[in-house]
Amino acid sequence: MRMRTTKRGRRKASAAAILALALAVPLGAQAIASPSDSTGSDRPAATAEQDAGKARQYEVADIGTAPERTRLARTGVAIDEVGKDTVVITAGKAEAAELRDKGYELTARPAPGERSAKAAAPGDYHSYDEMNTAVDGFVEQYPDLLKKEVIGTSHEGRDIIAVKLSADVAEDRDKPEVLFTHNMHAREHLTVEMALYTLEEFAGGYGTDERVTKMLDERELWIIPSVNPDGKVFDQDSGEFKMWRKNREPNEGSSAVGTDLNRNWPYEWGCCGGSSDNPSSETYRGPSAGSAKETKVVQDFVLSRVVGGEQQITAHIDFHTYGELILWPYGFTYDETAPGLSQDDRDAHAAVGTTMADSNGYTAEQSSELYITDGTINDWMWADQGIFSYTFEMYPGSGSPDGFYPPGSVIDRETSRNKDAQLILLENADCMYRSIGKEAEYCGS
Known part of the structure; x- marks a missing residue:
């Protein structure tokens, strides 16, 4: 029997778990997406945060249609996840502040190092x-x-x-x-x-x-x-x-x-x-x-x-x-x-x-x-x-x-x-x- 390479404690899931996942149909997200046609000035503060690993994800409330998502994405942030009436974005602190100034409601998500031991x-x-x-x-x-x-x-x-x-x-x-x-x-x-x-x-x-x-x-x-x-x-x-x-x-x-x-x-x-x-x-x-x-x-x-x-x-x-x-x-x-x-x-x-x-x-x-x-x-x-x-x-x-x-x-x-x-x-x-x-x-x- 062929042995698949495993790495650092990785384990295989049961067939039941795979089936359960396969039956779930989420609303979804799109990592390829997140348009922006910004003509604003360079934002070196946000870039410095990203280079230092300070960018993080935020949940944005009351965004439920494709045109609404497009308008948000045109601010230049990355839309990572799309739910029924919310999206999740990646942004630096300066970008998050700008969005709040524009009236968007943002809630910070835990960073990778702030999650449970499962992360x-x-x-x-x-x-x-x-x-x-x-x-x-x-x-x-x-x-x-x-x-x-x-x-x-x-x-x-x-x-x-x-x-x-x-x-x-x-x-x-x-x-x-x-x-x-x-x-x-x-x-x-x-x-x-x-x-x-x-x-x-x-x-x-x-x-x-x-x-x-x-x-x-x-x-x-x-x-x-x-x-x-x-x-x-x-x-x-x-x-x-x-x-x-x-x-x-x-x-x-x-x-x-x-x-x-x-x-x-x-x-x-x-x-x-x-x-x-x-x-x-x-x-x-x-x-x-x-x-x-x-x-x-x-x-x-x-x-x-x-x-x-x-x-x-x-x-x-x-x-x-x-x-x-x-x-x-x-x-x-x-x-x-x-x-x-x-x-x-x-x-x-x-x-x-x-x-x-x-x-x-x-x-x-x-x-x-x-x-x-x-x-x-x-x-x-x-x-x-x-x-x-x-x-x-x-x-x-x-x-x-x-x-x-x-x-x-x-x-x-x-x-x-x-x-x-x-x-x-x-x-x-x-x-x-x-x-x-x-x-x-x-x-x-």
Whole structure:
């Protein structure tokens, strides 16, 4: 029997606990979101607080509709969680004071170090170095199925890696390709655990798990475990979580550090009040579209998969925390359809997204049903490359105290919870329109 790697006392949950979670359908949250079109001045005081790990979460009362959430997010704070009539934001003290001055009712939530003993410690998760060691170990264990590539480096010079997983891993076959990206936002460490789980589970299941075997025979899967390694190291490696979201590139002419990588993508960048032009903001979109080095590395990798004029990647998941959601494009408009996204395109996104959500108990919806975002990876993937693209917001759901830092004891449960959803996407990746009964129209014979 194969033994899954465990770490620092992590334990597996019972099947009953997994089923109970899968049956729960939360209202949700969106870690990718939190637009702002601030034209205000730089806020170095807030930035200093964030660099020192002083940003924290606040619950904001009487916010119940998408337009209300969009108006709040346009102040530049990060909306982390969406409930029925409340939201949870991340803000520094100065930003919180500004919101109270604007009439918002804020209640501070306990910081990670102020919670019960159940709360996560940085050592509950693989560090960046431990992540690379684990990946190297999997590649050594499964050399016929896994291949690691360095696809670029971060601002501070750390390797950004992609791991190919396929039964023909040494060859570039003409098969549908699927991409999973993780850890675009620094504090979302559970997503790195998701990547490591998938590598081990799928490679280890080849030859014994019928669905996994079929997919590795018929697909090529690419996994990028950490898009934002500098931010991950900054948030984790000091031994105290810092609630850091962005990358770690300084902003010229400002004391503020970092760009929100999921507002920096070059499609409808800064178009619609779905990001901030303030370098101090949690959702700062950067000085220009695609300006962040990490964005460019992943973008170039995706473009490198165009062979003979055809994009080989057909489907994509960008893993975030938290909210237990599956989201699809577009984020920049409330409309279900828009230029480049027909009704059939939307319906196929929704059909596969809903089926995946049925398998893991998440809520499926268009990204903008929460609030407007622009410059996101999902919108770029679809509009620029025709790749069906989803965001998975992982555990916890709305109302949990665990937030971005759930305890290590839930990692195995919450990563394995997504196995069926991943397989559903892989199984549909050869023709996503099959999900709406239009395979012949769009995919030919």
